[in-house]
Amino acid sequence: MVVAADVVDRDQVGMTEGRGGCSFPIHPAVYGIIRRSGMGALQSDRSIEARVTGSPHGGHTTRGKDVEQLVAIVDEIGHVPHATPVARIDTSVRRVGHPRVRNMTQPIKTIVSGVPGKLAGAIAQGLLTEDGIELAGVYNPRRSGEWEGVPYLPEPDQVDVVVEAGPDSTVMENLRRWRSIEASVVVGTSGFTQDRIDEVRRIWENAATACLIVPNFSMGAVLMMRFAEMAAPHFATVEVVERHKDGKPDAPSGTALGTAARIAAAGGRSGGRSEELVEGALGGDVDGVRVHSLRLAGMLSHQEVALTNPGEQLSIVHQSTSYGSFASGAAAAVRAVRDLEGVTLGLDAVLGI
Secondary structure (H helix, E strand, O other), X not given: OEEEEEOOOOOOOOEEEOOOOOEXXXXXXXXXXXXXXXXOEEEOOOOOEEEEEOOOOOOOOOOHHHHHHHHHHHHHOOOOOOOOOOOOOEOOEEOOOOOOOOOOOOOEEEXXXXXXXHHHHHHHXXXXXXXXXXXXXXXXXXXXXXXXXXXXXXXXXXXXXXXXXXXXXXXXXXXXXXXXXXXXXXXXXXXXXXXXXXXXXXXXXXXXXXXXXXXXXOHHHHHHHHHHHHHHXXXXXXXXXXXXEOOOOOOOOXXXXXXXXXXXXXXXXXXXXXXXXXXOOOOEEEOOEEEEEEEXXXXXXXXXXXXXXXXXXXXXXXXXXXXXXXXXXXXXXXXXHOOOOOEEEOOHHHHOO
């Protein structure tokens, strides 16, 4: 899609001439986007171009989402009154290649990978009732037919967002698939070590869409990790103890790995090591922070961050008692991921925590 625009006078209240030849006032948001982009020649990586000529700043490259916002607003502002300062622009629109411009009035077309797994199923169930999100299908190459009235899609395509919550053994293959169809991706599968995150960054290099890796969709767990990160530099020692159901395929959990890495980055460390009479008794080491994993029947998920100073102790504890605790966080991730770029870690990145 090409948007050609001539900026006549920044201080002049302008009128936009649309595709039908009619004139209407320019919304200030359009002016803001053009001004932020430098009023130069714009080239997006989503097969969208926007050229703004007559600029004192010359050419400038902007992010694809600026162009998307510009086109979407121009399409929708016919009856919005103007506000100064605004610019005069003449707008013409045509399609080029495979456009990725979103229609902000349409629901976000989403699929969930890994259904009917417990996490994937809970997320899909939650998305069914979310305003502004359309659960267009679910993905599992070993399944066909429908799940809760939603079709299994053997070859998903033309979707806005994929929530990847499949098993650890298939997640990287699936991510390459979603990258190839230019979908924005939210990853909920556990076990993302730094090496795996680095691999995802390589996969997503120069991608037009974003990948958001979420160790835990629970709002309480997100806050727990943030609180631990804030507290860590103020305590002499810190350790992480996570408890999950027996049969969980990985240890430590993705939440524990993410928590320990963030604690370490904030300056937190575990104390000196004693001699282990039984190997592993003192837990695993994640960047100098010890992590202990317990697998217990009847448990869903529970994590404690234990911090100590001489004469005091602080425990930050979070527990999920139902997979339903993950639904609202997954919906927030789906809504946010299309406005991100590259690879982003953690739900707090989109919640402003």
